[in-house]
Amino acid sequence: MKIHPLLGFIAAALMLPAHAQQSGTDAARDALKKQEGDTDQTTLLKQTLTAVDKQYSLIKRGKLAATYDFSYSYIGQEKINADITNGNLTLFNIENDSSHTITNTVSVDYGVRDNLTASVVLPLVSKYSENPAFSGMSHSIGDIGVGARYQPFGVQRGRPSLTVNSTLRLPTGKSPFKVDANQDLATGSGVPQLSAGVAVNHIVDPVALFGSVNLTYSGAAKDLNQIRGTRVLTRVEPGMAFGFGVGFAYALSYGITTSVSIQESIARGTKLYFRDGTVSRTKTQTSGVLNLGLGVRVSPKTTINITAGIGLTENSPDFTLGLSMPLSF
Template sequence: MMFRTIPFAVAVALTATPVLAQETTQPAAPATADAARDALAKKEGEGDQSALLKQTLTAVDKQYSLIRRGQMSLTYDLSYSYVGEDRIVTDIANGNATLFNIENNNSHTVTNTFSADYGVLNNLTANLTLPLISRYADTAARSGMSNSLGDIGVGARWQPFEAHRDTPNLTLISSVRLPTGRSPFKIIAGSGEATGSGVGALTMGLNVNKIVDPVALFGSLNYTVSAPAKDLWQINGSRILTRVQPGGSFGFGMGFAYALSYGISTTVSFQEAISAGSKLRFADGLEAKTHMQTSGILNLGLGYRISPKTTINFSVGIGVTPDSPNMVVGMNLPLSF
């Protein structure tokens, strides 16, 4: 159950402070209906809750919003994620286990992402994302840090139907991920950490949102296919990895944003991605397949409007499945003031 705080005004009669003897004390003017309405009304520049909710949706996922034709917007995102796990490392040769070790792996990742959006049409927005990644990993065998460009993303958002206040807004999305980061399939042991996926990928999906002041409901569906990583020569135990075909990934999300006031909003959302196993091929002809992975994250967010055009958003994500990051902390700041 959610409770909404309603501002109220109370008129208090004040007794005039005594002044010099030659001055005449003036009685306080009685409160009027117009004065009460002015006290209850929102102040200039506060905007409305619908605008705040739209900005909050943009912070949750930019793919829920469009911009007008010819306009451009810039956004900065800062996120930190932590992954801690115990991994069993095995190597099987000739049917016998030749290596069995339990490793404690800890990974800390800081991602600085700069996004640019451009309105191609009033209902079509193109976007470009540029991530800069710093990753520190600590395992039983080694520890190291890498600073590098991540995977650049290029995408578009299209709204096929005109948006109306009383109907849900539908947005179709598409994006291409370019393998510009350090590939995990080409990292030599001890040379640093991967900052990219190593393969290109195409994502298609749709987002739906509806504002029911002071609440905005939203949901999404998407599917991602990845290109194979070919011509590899990575030592993996006693074998050499030569090819990887990542499996497809299906994702969905849902949540709501709630305007507590004209300057504060909160969000609660859940995101899950289900990825099919990847096919591996080794130089000696052996082929193997990894298990399916499921990643689910519960996100809690807070938006604070510092000006009529600028809202800073903070979020905390908690992993709820074994394949998820343990924790994700983020901040979203528009750079177009």
């Protein structure tokens, strides 16, 4: 083994034997190597992607993983509440609405195969609202989700990774079309939702680029009997929605990563059917959010991710805050 001239000079000065010179060099080199359990930047980026958006990572066959997610969102707005009967304006007032929503979610993933992961999502929703109709709190289970993520191609270093994902949301939360707006708050969508999409991520250490597109189809809410002003709502047919997102994550060090992403969703208008035969349709809804994230490695196997979101459109939450961390059994 070739000895660095500086090390040879120091060894000669100290009159060390040759084998001691070599062992000292090897010890110094080993001390600088990545030790067992250390996390490099590429691994940390993968952990960040996994926690921020579960669709970017799969787990090994037969393995079980759980994640806890906390999210908070705030919506504040002024809206005009109007109702027209027989061509006459029977109701007109400006309402100030303020809504705070806290969601605690536990997600469980199971590796069906190395390239196929099944998941179950259980959300618990707490909502507080202040408006002229009702001011109070509501606690309930949200819409339970079951889904799958599939990687059709093997992951190769230096190449983009493709993941196909699908999720079915069940209307297990309180439906906004069945609660009395003067007495309670909804904690679910009220309709079943099926979404499918494709996600791509590419790690160019120390940067990870990622993006996704998805389509969401919602079933109809039937047999309703909800009073809306002077009319009774009997059926709701939500429109199809298209969403996409792009962003990147950057490893500042072996323990800290940052991420920036933009998400947007465009949904067609919803059809509302009333008992008097009237059919109304809402306008197209566009929701855009800018997310700023921070990932902190607290142990060799645990990274906590914190995300702050800023609404970019009228139909988006004004502010969101999220925290994601893996759970160990």
